Amino acid sequence: MHILVTGGAGFIGSHSVAALLADGHTVRVFDNLSSGQAANVPAEAELVIADITDHAAVEAAIRGCAATLHLAALVSVPQSLEQPIETLAVNTTGTAHLLEAARRAGCARVVLASTCAVYGDIPGVKDEQAPLRPLVPYATSKLMAEELMRCYARSYGVQAISLRYFNVYGPRQRADSPYSGVLARWCAAARAGQLCRVFGDGEQTRDFVSVHDVARANLMALTSPAAVSGEVYNVATGRATSLNDILTTLRDLVGPQFSWEHAPARTGDIPHSRGDSARLQDLGWHPQVGLSAGLAELVMIR
Ligand SMILES: NC(=O)c1ccc[n+]([C@@H]2O[C@H](COP(=O)([O-])OP(=O)(O)OC[C@H]3O[C@@H](n4cnc5c(N)ncnc54)[C@H](O)[C@@H]3O)[C@@H](O)[C@H]2O)c1
Numbered sequence: 001m002h003i004l005v006t007g008g009a010g011f012i013g014s015h016s017v018a019a020l021l022a023d024g025h026t027v028r029v030f031d032n033l034s035s036g037q038a039a040n041v042p043a044e045a046e047l048v049i050a051d052i053t054d055h056a057a058v059e060a061a062i063r064g065c066a067a068t069l070h071l072a073a074l075v076s077v078p079q080s081l082e083q084p085i086e087t088l089a090v091n092t093t094g095t096a097h098l099l100e101a102a103r104r105a106g107c108a109r110v111v112l113a114s115t116c117a118v119y120g121d122i123p124g125v126k127d128e129q130a131p132l133r134p135l136v137p138y139a140t141s142k143l144m145a146e147e148l149m150r151c152y153a154r155s156y157g158v159q160a161i162s163l164r165y166f167n168v169y170g171p172r173q174r175a176d177s178p179y180s181g182v183l184a185r186w187c188a189a190a191r192a193g194q195l196c197r198v199f200g201d202g203e204q205t206r207d208f209v210s211v212h213d214v215a216r217a218n219l220m221a222l223t224s225p226a227a228v229s230g231e232v233y234n235v236a237t238g239r240a241t242s243l244n245d246i247l248t249t250l251r252d253l254v255g256p257q258f259s260w261e262h263a264p265a266r267t268g269d270i271p272h273s274r275g276d277s278a279r280l281q282d283l284g285w286h287p288q289v290g291l292s293a294g295l296a297e298l299v300m301i302r
Contacts, residue, residue, distance in 0.1 A: 002025070002028070003026070003066065003068065004030060004067075005017050005029050006052055006069070006098060007031055007071030007072035008031055008069075009036030009037055010031065010071060012168055013029070015170065015171075015215040016214075020069075028046045028061060029048065030050060030057075030058070030061045032049065052094035053090060054097075055097045055101065063105050067108065067109040067223075068111070070095060070111065070112050074090045076138070079138075080137040081136055088141050091142060091144075099149070099160070109222060111163060112161070114145065114146050117138060117142065118132050118134050119132060120133030120270060123272070125274050127234065127275075127276035128231075153230030158229070161221045161233070163221055166209050166236040166237070169184065169298065176188075183295070187250070190253070195261055196247065197263050199263050200264070201265075203242055205240035207274045207275050214235055216288075233283075234276060235277060235285075249295055
């Protein structure tokens with residue numbers, strides 16, 4: 001297939017592009033390089049540098065594509081609290097531009113990168129039927145994007161599949177911004193021999209899923225005849241790990257010089273997050289990368 005990947009110069013996007021190329025597809029990346037980098041895009045893929053809110057550019061890029069993986073977004077929770085309008089414009093209106101362009105161009109399938117943040121702080125293991133309680137503009141922007149996906153599935157027959165990723169980690173996740181994911185920041189600090197900062201007491205738990213497993217989930221959602229249009233699927237391991245456990249594992253990997261300090265908890269941080277991915281597993285996806293192997297890979301990167 002010829003596949004469009006929006007946000008393909010970013011962290012999850014670049015791994016997904018590599019997985020699609022390895023599976024024999026041709027890939028066009030659409031990215032404004034605001035957080036992604038051209039160097040992340042494999043040479044075999046075409047790169048279109050443009051903004052997801054530029055409708056004409058999206059229409060031109062999607063022409064001839066049988067499927068789209070839609071990852072382009074403003075991804076940071078703290079940034080979404082500071083810039084809610086920009087977050088809605090890119091994440092929600094950007095998804096509307098993408099879906100409308102897909103409908104007009106006859107791009108049959110669209111896969112959206114959604115997030116476990118749509119569940120907010122509801123207790124317990126989250127399956128796709130769990131109540132939704134987005135607490136921050138980022139989560140709301142993605143829930144509205146999911147609703148647009150359902151709308152285009154029902155109204156226009158676009159095969160629209162939303163994946164709710166839990167906490168994704170792995171190589172190429174940016175560590176150089178205050179908005180960066182926690183594992184990227186800590187592994188970079190561990191490599192550089194610097195002190196890590198932990199927001200809160202470290203007893204928060206997360207369901208960390210490797211970017212390699214997420215790339216395989218994206219590939220499956222783009223290609224599986226069994227994936228149901230208009231539906232959402234969790235991409236999670238089902239395992240909860242506390243931040244304190246991560247710190248201990250990193251110290252085991254790096255040595256006793258690895259150390260950290262605590263800072264006040266951040267607004268919008270939820271205490272516990274763990275996902276049930278039985279529905280995606282029914283399609284044949286299973287997480288394959290264990291957390292200690294994934295952390296070891298990250299700590300080794302130079
Ligand atoms: N990393 C996670 O833990 C996680 C969890 C849940 C969902 N997601 C979702 O996965 C997707 C990819 O996230 P990521 O972690 O790889 O982040 P990322 O920042 O590395 O990737 C986002 C990409 O989108 C591009 N982009 C941003 N705004 C754009 C715009 N207006 N027009 C065109 N391109 C634009 C960026 O340049 C970047 O390449 C996002 O939709 C994010 O919401 C990520």
